[in-house]
Amino acid sequence: MSKDLIKPYGDTLDDGIVQLSFTLPVENGPKAKKAAEIYVGKLNFEDIHVVHAQKIADNFTCFIVYARAVPTIDYSAVKVKVAKFEHIDFYQINDLIKKKIGRPISLVGATIGSDAHTVGIDAIMNMKGFKQDYGLERYPQIKAYNLGAQVSCETLIKKALEVKADAILVSQTVTQKESHINNFTELIERLAADDLKEKFVLLAGGHKINNELAVKLGYDAGFGPGTVPSQVASFLITSILQKKGK
Amino acid sequence: MPHILLKSAQVNTVKKLASSIADEVQQFVSRHSSVSVERTVLRLYGVDGVDSSGTPLPNAIVDRWCANGEMGGGISRPFIKAMLKSGKDAQQTARLIEEGKIGFDKLGDLSQETVRKKEKSRARQAIARLDSSRKRKAEKIRKIPLPVQPWRYLIVATGNIHEDVIQARSAVYAGSDIIAVIRSTAQSLLDYVPYGFTTEGVGGTYATQANFKIMREALDEASKEHGRYIRQVNYASGLCMAEIAACAAFEDLDILLNDSMYGILFRDINMKRTFIDQYFSRLICARAKILINTGEDNYLTTSDAIEDAHTVTASQLINEAMAKKAKLTDDLLGLGHAFEINPAIENAFLYELAHAQLARELFPKAPLKYMPPTKYKSTDIFFSHCMDTMFNLSSVTTGQGIHLAGILTEALHTPLMQDRFKSLSSINYIFNIARSLGDEIEFKKDGFITKRARQVLDETEKSLEEINDIGLMEAISQGRFANIQRPLDGGRGLDGVFEKGADYSNPVMDLLEKD
Numbered sequence: 164m165s166k167d168l169i170k171p172y173g174d175t176l177d178d179g180i181v182q183l184s185f186t187l188p189v190e191n192g193p194k195a196k197k198a199a200e201i202y203v204g205k206l207n208f209e210d211i212h213v214v215h216a217q218k219i220a221d222n223f224t225c226f227i228v229y230a231r232a233v234p235t236i237d238y239s240a241v242k243v244k245v246a247k248f249e250h251i252d253f254y255q256i257n258d259l260i261k262k263k264i265g266r267p268i269s270l271v272g273a274t275i276g277s278d279a280h281t282v283g284i285d286a287i288m289n290m291k292g293f294k295q296d297y298g299l300e301r302y303p304q305i306k307a308y309n310l311g312a313q314v315s316c317e318t319l320i321k322k323a324l325e326v327k328a329d330a331i332l333v334s335q336t337v338t339q340k341e342s343h344i345n346n347f348t349e350l351i352e353r354l355a356a357d358d359l360k361e362k363f364v365l366l367a368g369g370h371k372i373n374n375e376l377a378v379k380l381g382y383d384a385g386f387g388p389g390t391v392p393s394q395v396a397s398f399l400i401t402s403i404l405q406k407k408g409k
Numbered sequence: 410m411p412h413i414l415l416k417s418a419q420v421n422t423v424k425k426l427a428s429s430i431a432d433e434v435q436q437f438v439s440r441h442s443s444v445s446v447e448r449t450v451l452r453l454y455g456v457d458g459v460d461s462s463g464t465p466l467p468n469a470i471v472d473r474w475c476a477n478g479e480m481g482g483g484i485s486r487p488f489i490k491a492m493l494k495s496g497k498d499a500q501q502t503a504r505l506i507e508e509g510k511i512g513f514d515k516l517g518d519l520s521q522e523t524v525r526k527k528e529k530s531r532a533r534q535a536i537a538r539l540d541s542s543r544k545r546k547a548e549k550i551r552k553i554p555l556p557v558q559p560w561r562y563l564i565v566a567t568g569n570i571h572e573d574v575i576q577a578r579s580a581v582y583a584g585s586d587i588i589a590v591i592r593s594t595a596q597s598l599l600d601y602v603p604y605g606f607t608t609e610g611v612g613g614t615y616a617t618q619a620n621f622k623i624m625r626e627a628l629d630e631a632s633k634e635h636g637r638y639i640r641q642v643n644y645a646s647g648l649c650m651a652e653i654a655a656c657a658a659f660e661d662l663d664i665l666l667n668d669s670m671y672g673i674l675f676r677d678i679n680m681k682r683t684f685i686d687q688y689f690s691r692l693i694c695a696r697a698k699i700l701i702n703t704g705e706d707n708y709l710t711t712s713d714a715i716e717d718a719h720t721v722t723a724s725q726l727i728n729e730a731m732a733k734k735a736k737l738t739d740d741l742l743g744l745g746h747a748f749e750i751n752p753a754i755e756n757a758f759l760y761e762l763a764h765a766q767l768a769r770e771l772f773p774k775a776p777l778k779y780m781p782p783t784k785y786k787s788t789d790i791f792f793s794h795c796m797d798t799m800f801n802l803s804s805v806t807t808g809q810g811i812h813l814a815g816i817l818t819e820a821l822h823t824p825l826m827q828d829r830f831k832s833l834s835s836i837n838y839i840f841n842i843a844r845s846l847g848d849e850i851e852f853k854k855d856g857f858i859t860k861r862a863r864q865v866l867d868e869t870e871k872s873l874e875e876i877n878d879i880g881l882m883e884a885i886s887q888g889r890f891a892n893i894q895r896p897l898d899g900g901r902g903l904d905g906v907f908e909k910g911a912d913y914s915n916p917v918m919d920l921l922e923k924d
Contacts, residue, residue: 186827219830220579277595277611279676282784285711289892294751311677311893313595337594337612339568339823370788370820388788388820 167238179232181208184225191216191224199226207233246374246384248401253297256396260304263404269306270299270399271323272332273314276346280336281312283368287332287392296391305396316353323363329403330364332395338371344380351381364402366395413766413852413862419870420771423726426873430881431730437882438688441681442913444905445600446689447471447484449651453535453693453917454488455499457618459604466503467652468601473506477513481910485917487513489528494519499531532916536924539696542658546698549629549638549661555586556637558776559804559812561836562587566823568610570620574627579826581631581639583833587664587811589642590624592616597647597676598901602656612823616643616653621660640664646672646704648902650683650690658697664743664811665694669731670724671704673885673900674893680882682902691735692921701737702811703728706747706780708891714749714784718764719868720890721746722771726873727881729772736921739774743811747780748800756857758799763861765807766852771866779804781815790817797832801839806847812836 173180183203189195196213203211208230215227251259260268272284285298288309292298299307308326310319323331333350335343347367354360360381367377367385377385384398448467460469474484491511492502505511563585565576570590577588593610596603606619614620621643628639640663645653650667657665669687672678694701705721705728712720725744732742746768750757768777781800786793797815804812816824816832824832852858876884888894 184827186825217830219827220575220582223579223826225827225830279594279597279612281675282710286784289711294753312675313598313677339612342611371822 165239168235169238170235171232177235179209181230181232183228183230185228186219186223186225188223190222191218195224196226199224199228203228203230209233244375244378246386246398248398250394250397251400252393253302253396256393256400257302257304259400259404263400264407267304267306268329268399268403269308269326270330270332271308271310271319271326271328272299272334273310273319274312274334274336275314275316275319275350276335276342277313278335278337278342278346279312280334283334283336283370284309284312284332287334287368287386287390287395292392294391296393298392299396302396316350319350320353320357320359324359328363330366330399332366332368335367335369335372338369343369343371347377347380347382355381364399364406366398368395413763413770413859414854415767415770415863415866419866423771423866423870423873424730426870426877427723427726427730428733430727430873430877431734433880434684434731434882435688435734437681438685440909441685441906442483442909442915443682443685443902443907444471444475445649445686445902446651446915447474447480448601448649449655449689449693450483450485450915450917451488451499451503452652452655453538454485454531455534456503457500457604458503460507463604465601465604466500466507469507470503474513479910480907482912483909483914485528485532486524486912486914489524489531490519492531493523493527528914528916532920535917536696536920539658539693542661543696543698546661546663549632553632553636553638555640559779559809559840560586560640560776561833561840562589562642562778562811562813563829563833564589564591564813566591566613568593568612568614569608570606570614570623571608573614574624576826576829577624577627578631580829580833581628581635583830584837585639585814585833586637587640587642588624588628589644589664590614590616590620592644597644597672597678600648600902600905602649602652616656618656618660621657621662625660625662640700642666642702645690646678646683647676648678648682648686648905650686651693654690654693654697654699657699658693662699664700664702665690666704667691667694667699667701668703668728668745670728670885670890671707673895674891675704675707677895677900679900679903679906680885680895680897682900682906685906687731688735689918691732691737692918695736695738695741696921696924698741700741700743700776701732702743702778703745705745706749706778707745709747709749710784710891712892714747714751714764715754715760717892718760718865719872721764722767722865722869723872723876724890725768725772726869727876729775739772740776742772742775743778744768744772744775745778745780748782748803748815749780749784752782752785752796758803759857760861761800761803762807763858764865765803765809766858767862767865769807769809770862776810778811778813779809780813783819786815786820788820790821793817793820794831794835798835798839801836802843805840805843806850808847 211230286293289298290300365382367382370388372385374385451467563580565573591613594612607615642664644666669683672683794817814832818828
C-alpha cells in the first residue's frame, strides 16, 4: 500500500502550522515569553512565534503561539473503530421497526451515579430532540423511558427489566476525576454480574465519549457531542436487527 | 433602557394571578414544618459541629426528638427546656443531649411562662445575629462600592476550597464581580449540611459554613485590592434550603440560589418538603439581605426556548409572588432566565432581545439573573466564544442585573483559568463598548421584538390562568414546567415533612414574619 504522508495545513501543503494556547505559572515578561518559546521547542515544534502573552492572574501568563509541526503520519495506516450503521431518518426508522420487528422497541435511558446533568440524555430522548431532530420519545415505534439524572445502576437495570427494554442508554456529563469512566464501568460490571449484559444493546453518551472508548468499556457503541437522536435510533435498529439475525 | 410598551392592565393581571397561585402554596406551607426547618432553628439558636460519628449536631438532635414521636410542637420548646434544665448554652446543651445526658422525655415541669420567655430571648439573639450580618455587609459596601450592573458572575468548582480561592482571585483580577462556588455534585440531595472545610468534591466544592468563611475572607481581601465589592454566591436549593441560608447569613454571603421549583423539577425533591423549606429559607435571606437567584433558565435546557418561553415568565412571576410572601424586597430578586435559543434559527437574537427585555420590564427593580447559552454550546470553542459575545451584547443592551459568564469551553470540561479569562475579556469588551446602547435604542411599535414580547406575555397570562385553576402543585404534577412531571408525593424528602400541631412553636419564624 502506498504511503499517504500528512501533517497540519496552515495555508500551504505541508507547512505544518499549528496554533497553541496554554498558560504557564509565571509572571508575564520577556523571560516568560522566552520560556514559552523554549517549552514549545521541547514539544518538537519549529519556527516558533509567541504571538501573544497576557497576564491572567498574579503569577500566571497565557500564551498564543504559532509554530511548525515536524512529524508526518501515514494516513493510509490510520485505523479507527466507528459504530457501523446507516444513518436513516425518523420515518425510515419507524418503518423499519414496524416491518422487521413487528412491535415497538423499548429502551430506558438515564444519567447514572451522582452526575446531576440531564442535558445529554434529554437531547437524545426528550420529545423535542436536538438540532431539529426529534427525540426518541417522539418515535411512535419506540417506547422510551427517560429516568433523568442521579439514577443508580440498580434502578436503571430494574426498570430495563420491568419494561423489557431492548436497549439501555447512559449519559455522563461530569468528568472530573474520571467519574464518568467509573460510572460507565459500574453499570457494565453490574450487568455482567447478573448475566444481563447480552440482553440489551448498551449505549454510552457524553461529551467526553467516543465510540472507541465506549466499546473498550464494554458498550455496543458510544456517542459524543453533536450526536442527534436519529443517529442513535439508526444504530439501535441496526444493532437490534443484527442481534436477531435479521 | 429601551422599552416595549406592555399593557399595564395586563401586567397587573399576571401579577395578581401569580399572587393568587402563591397564596394557595402559602396556605399549605403555613400548616407544615420539616426536619430541616427544625434543624435550622437549632442552628439559629447556636448549635453547630458534629457528633462522634460525624453526624452534624442539628441532625443528631432533631433525629432524637423525632424518635420521641411528638413532632407537632416543633423543636424550639423542648430544646429550650433542655437548655433551662442544663443551665448551659445551646451548643453545650446539644452535646449533653447527644451524649444522652439529657433526654427530651425527662424535662420535668417548667412553667410555660418561663419556657416562653427563654424561647423569645433566644429567638431575639438569633435575629440579632442575622441583623449584624446585614449591617456588616452594608458597612463593607459603604467603604468599597458595588460595581455597576450587569454584575459579572463567575463560577469556580475545583472541589478543593483552597484551590477555589486561587481560581476566585484570578477571576476577580480578570474582572469578575461575583464569585460562585458551585457545590459538589448531588449535595442538594443530602439531608444535612456537611461540616468543616473540605478539599474533596466532584464537580464542585461542598457548601459548608467553614468553606463559606474561607472564601469570604479571600473575597474581602480581593475587594479591597481591586476597589469593588465582590459578592459571594452559594447554592441553597435542595433538602437543606433553610439551613444553608442560616450558614450563609452567619458568614456574610451575598447571594444564594434559592428556588424550590428548580429542586422539584431538576433534583426530584418532593414539592411539599421544598416549598416548606423555601419559605423559612427566604425569610432568613430577607432579614440578612441575601439576594436570591431562581432557576427558570434551566427550563430551557429541556424544553424549547421559543415555544416554551412563557413558562419561564410564568415561573418568574410565581417566584416573585412567593418571595414577596417571605418578605424579600425587589432588590433581592435575582429571577432567572437565559439565552438558549437555537443559534441556527433566523433572527434568534431578536427573540433573545424580546425575551430579555420582557423580563426587564416585568420586574424593573429586580437584579435579574441572566444565563449564557449552554444547550447549543459547541465543542467548537471559537464558535462558542462568538455565541457568548452575542449573549453579552443582549445582556448589556437590556440592562440585566447578574450576568453569568458564558465560557467557550463549557461544553468540554470544567473551564481552565485561561478560559475564564477569555470569557471575561469578551464581557469587559462588550459591556464597555456598548454600555449605553440600551439608552439609545427604541423598539419599533409593531416590530418583531415588541410583537414577540407581547406574544410571550399573552401566553404567560393564559398559562397562569390555567395554573391558578388547578393549583401550582397540580400544574407541576402535569409537567407544565420544563416538560418534567413530578408527582405530589414523589421525590426526595417527603418523610421529613410534618403537620404543625396547635402548640407548634417557632419563635424565630414568628419574629421574621412580624418585623
